[in-house]
Amino acid sequence: MNSDSPSNNSSNEKSANAGISRRDVLKTLAIGAAAGSVLQVIPAEAAEYVHELVRAEKGTTPAAKYTPKYFSAHQYATLIFLCDAIIPKDEHSGGAVEAGAPEFIDLLTSENEKFQLRLGGGLFWLDGFTSDRYGSTFLDCTPQQKVETMDLIAYRENARKDHSLSQGVAFFGLLRNMTCDAFYTSKIGIADLQYIGNTSLREFPGCPPLPSET
Amino acid sequence: MPQVTRTPTSYDVCIIGSGAGGGMAAKILTEGGLNVVLLEAGPQVHPEKDFKMLTWPYELAHRGAGVGGHARENFTEFLAPNGAWSIEGEPYTSAPGANFQWFRSRIVGGRTNHWGRIALRFSPIDFKSGSRDGLGDDWPITYEDISPYYDKVESYIGVFGTKENVSSAPDGVFLPPPKPRCTELLVKKACDKLNIICIPSRLAVLTRSINGRQPCHYCGQCGRGCVTGSNFSSSQVLLPPALATGRLTLVTGAMAREITVGSDGKATGVSYIDKATRTEQRVGARAIVVAASACESARLLLNSKSPQFPDGLANSSGTVGKYLTDSVGSDGWGTVPALEKMPPHNHDGVGGMHMYIPWWKFDRQNDFPRGYHIEMGGGREMPAVGMFDTLCHREQGYGALLKQKARQDYGISVGFAGRGEMLPNPDTYCEIDPDVVDQFGIPVLRFHFRWSEYELRQARDMQETFRAIIETMGGTYQSKTRIDGQYPFGILEGGKIIHEVGTARMGADPKTSVLNSYCQAHDVKNVFVTDGAPLVTNPDKNPTLTIMALSWRASEYLLGEAKKGNL
Numbered sequence: 001m002n003s004d005s006p007s008n009n010s011s012n013e014k015s016a017n018a019g020i021s022r023r024d025v026l027k028t029l030a031i032g033a034a035a036g037s038v039l040q041v042i043p044a045e046a047a048e049y050v051h052e053l054v055r056a057e058k059g060t061t062p063a064a065k066y067t068p069k070y071f072s073a074h075q076y077a078t079l080i081f082l083c084d085a086i087i088p089k090d091e092h093s094g095g096a097v098e099a100g101a102p103e104f105i106d107l108l109t110s111e112n113e114k115f116q117l118r119l120g121g122g123l124f125w126l127d128g129f130t131s132d133r134y135g136s137t138f139l140d141c142t143p144q145q146k147v148e149t150m151d152l153i154a155y156r157e158n159a160r161k162d163h164s165l166s167q168g169v170a171f172f173g174l175l176r177n178m179t180c181d182a183f184y185t186s187k188i189g190i191a192d193l194q195y196i197g198n199t200s201l202r203e204f205p206g207c208p209p210l211p212s213e214t
Numbered sequence: 215m216p217q218v219t220r221t222p223t224s225y226d227v228c229i230i231g232s233g234a235g236g237g238m239a240a241k242i243l244t245e246g247g248l249n250v251v252l253l254e255a256g257p258q259v260h261p262e263k264d265f266k267m268l269t270w271p272y273e274l275a276h277r278g279a280g281v282g283g284h285a286r287e288n289f290t291e292f293l294a295p296n297g298a299w300s301i302e303g304e305p306y307t308s309a310p311g312a313n314f315q316w317f318r319s320r321i322v323g324g325r326t327n328h329w330g331r332i333a334l335r336f337s338p339i340d341f342k343s344g345s346r347d348g349l350g351d352d353w354p355i356t357y358e359d360i361s362p363y364y365d366k367v368e369s370y371i372g373v374f375g376t377k378e379n380v381s382s383a384p385d386g387v388f389l390p391p392p393k394p395r396c397t398e399l400l401v402k403k404a405c406d407k408l409n410i411i412c413i414p415s416r417l418a419v420l421t422r423s424i425n426g427r428q429p430c431h432y433c434g435q436c437g438r439g440c441v442t443g444s445n446f447s448s449s450q451v452l453l454p455p456a457l458a459t460g461r462l463t464l465v466t467g468a469m470a471r472e473i474t475v476g477s478d479g480k481a482t483g484v485s486y487i488d489k490a491t492r493t494e495q496r497v498g499a500r501a502i503v504v505a506a507s508a509c510e511s512a513r514l515l516l517n518s519k520s521p522q523f524p525d526g527l528a529n530s531s532g533t534v535g536k537y538l539t540d541s542v543g544s545d546g547w548g549t550v551p552a553l554e555k556m557p558p559h560n561h562d563g564v565g566g567m568h569m570y571i572p573w574w575k576f577d578r579q580n581d582f583p584r585g586y587h588i589e590m591g592g593g594r595e596m597p598a599v600g601m602f603d604t605l606c607h608r609e610q611g612y613g614a615l616l617k618q619k620a621r622q623d624y625g626i627s628v629g630f631a632g633r634g635e636m637l638p639n640p641d642t643y644c645e646i647d648p649d650v651v652d653q654f655g656i657p658v659l660r661f662h663f664r665w666s667e668y669e670l671r672q673a674r675d676m677q678e679t680f681r682a683i684i685e686t687m688g689g690t691y692q693s694k695t696r697i698d699g700q701y702p703f704g705i706l707e708g709g710k711i712i713h714e715v716g717t718a719r720m721g722a723d724p725k726t727s728v729l730n731s732y733c734q735a736h737d738v739k740n741v742f743v744t745d746g747a748p749l750v751t752n753p754d755k756n757p758t759l760t761i762m763a764l765s766w767r768a769s770e771y772l773l774g775e776a777k778k779g780n781l
Binding site for chain 1: 268270271272275277278279282284396398431555557558559560562564595598606607610611613614625
């Protein structure tokens with residue numbers, strides 16, 4: 001089940017699981033609210049307003065054209081490559097780039113000095129490392145050199161053997177976490193995990209029988 | 215010079231703080247016919263604008279991580295407006311080694327907008343624990359005194375649960391509980407094998423419609439704030455009926471600075487800073503209900519110095535700010551392969567646990583006094599930032615394999631939170647820092663805090679229990695804690711559980727307590743405190759339900775005194 005098929009993209013307010021929109025749900029809830037109660041319940045127009053508000057802060061639709069807020073064009077291209085390597089497209093779902101990971105990481109980095117040092121600095125470190133080792137920036141390395149490099153910085157054990165790798169390992173660790181953040185909070189990632197919920201139910205159904213019990 | 219405005223109107227009662235304690239007082243007092251002004255330091259809450267119920271993470275640019283990713287290490291940005299452990303312009307200080315974390319919520323409804331809705335009664339023994347084990351003091355009231363008010367609060371706010379007849383966890387007036395989640399069924403099975411009591415939890419969430427409120431729609435997001443008001447908050451359930459009486463004046467952005475006192479030694483009103491105009495204001499009242507949160511209330515009393523009360527108002531005992539406790543908190547989690555077999559299904563439920571473990575070792579000798587309960591979570595929750603940090607750390611690498619591992623790992627975690635009773639100790643209290651003021655010129659609190667060996671042993675016991683349950687479920691316990699360092703046995707910093715209480719405790723003896731058994735100050739008869747400050751002990755049960763029961767009881771007493779002309 002891939003809810004990110006092109007047909008769904010056009011109506012991106014549809015929830016990934018149910019066929020109803022958040023607006024529909026809020027409206028239904030509002031209608032059900034007891035009339036005449038002094039308690040604070042949401043009127044239908046207010047529900048509409050929430051919906052619009054959320055739309056206004058509408059996040060990261062992976063756009064073809066995105067101008068990075070923090071990273072240089074070269075760094076951003078490197079970031080895109082790395083995000084794609086960390087969570088690639090596979091037979092189940094699209095990858096982290098399609099899920100908006102580079103935009104998400106750039107946005108957060110633009111607002112956080114610590115990330116600027118660790119990710120911005122980390123991308124400089126990466127180019128320095130490959131320049132020393134292969135004589136070119138990471139992006140200009142051969143596919144094999146890129147894999148070699150990532151295989152070195154993707155495991156803490158390598159830094160224990162070779163201390164000169166430790167900054168690279170720390171950089172990659174943070175980037176991996178943030179790439180997962182972006183991917184698994186995207187429509188694609190949520191569908192990949194087959195999360196079902198974030199909707200309104202009349203009764204909570206409880207636990208379905210275990211496969212072995214059916 | 216800031217302008218000082220004196221409001222011409224005088225009220226019957228001025229309440230400071232609009233959370234559980236202040237909101238309840240506002241409802242009872244206005245419905246009882248009194249004219250009330252309620253001062254709240256924060257702004258109004260607008261559920262329709264402020265609550266992010268049913269929003270997907272990808273609908274927000276920051277995906278729940280907040281600006282700069284700061285919410286990633288703290289509360290997610292999906293939470294209802296809730297407050298923080300640090301507020302710009304409003305510092306507090308810690309004595310060397312204390313590192314107390316003080317949570318403050320500046321908004322109408324206070325912490326009830328986002329709290330866990332865990333609504334547990336204290337048990338009969340909790341009111342007499344001092345005389346049972348010789349550690350600390352008994353309450354001046356018994357379970358029989360408060361029980362009718364627990365009934366009233368539960369009937370009004372709506373709490374689900376089941377009659378279980380467990381002595382450490384008294385039954386109440388309950389709505390039916392929701393069905394257990396898969397994770398909870400597995401925990402329950404393991405607990406049965408281990409002879410640990412595991413029962414439906416008790417949460418202030420409506421599983422049936424009551425008092426004109428809609429039942430829960432099971433989106434699992436109570437913490438975000440509920441636009442239908444199906445869970446309890448002061449802002450949606452207590453203040454609207456108080457406002458409907460026409461006798462409540464709600465003043466937002468009002469930071470109380472001092473309770474003023476007349477020559478007869480009675481309180482006359484409250485001086486506050488109006489944040490919007492940054493001016494000093496004053497409101498007059500015949501009685502004051504302080505419900506600003508335990509430490510904030512202590513701060514206000516200590517800052518209310520006068521010739522009659524040189525050490526602060528209602529502080530002739532010197533105990534304002536003393537007897538501070540928080541809950542003992544230690545968390546842990548594991549992975550349970552049995553959950554891998556579950557087909558995808560809706561696991562959301564209410565915004566909190568459907569099952570929990572009340573204190574179950576009350577019938578034996580333990581190597582620590584008092585007890586703790588265990589809350590639980592995990593399973594197929596809505597994916598969120600940070601959810602795969604541990605997986606990334608464990609699996610490392612990248613690419614299709616990492617993605618496969620995440621898919622496999624999703625939904626198989628079970629987490630526990632132990633919440634236990636801390637005993638007051640002489641090294642744990644708050645006082646006025648002589649050197650520091652906040653942006654409004656109000657002297658700030660300085661905290662002293664220390665866990666004792668009792669609490670550390672309790673945290674160790676929690677960790678051992680978590681591990682035993684996970685392993686009995688056939689899982690692997692993943693939390694690693696040390697026996698030393700900053701967090702021995704995973705014990706969290708004081709203040710992190712946000713159950714700080716005790717700083718103006720009630721008692722029969724005015725020499726050792728601030729309030730009488732009706733939350734009325736011994737020294738100043740028209741001052742009441744109705745937040746967490748009056749609590750004599752801090753049993754493992756989350757304090758909010760008890761705060762509301764005490765506030766209801768104190769408010770009825772205040773109404774009676776008002777009718778008798780005793781204010």
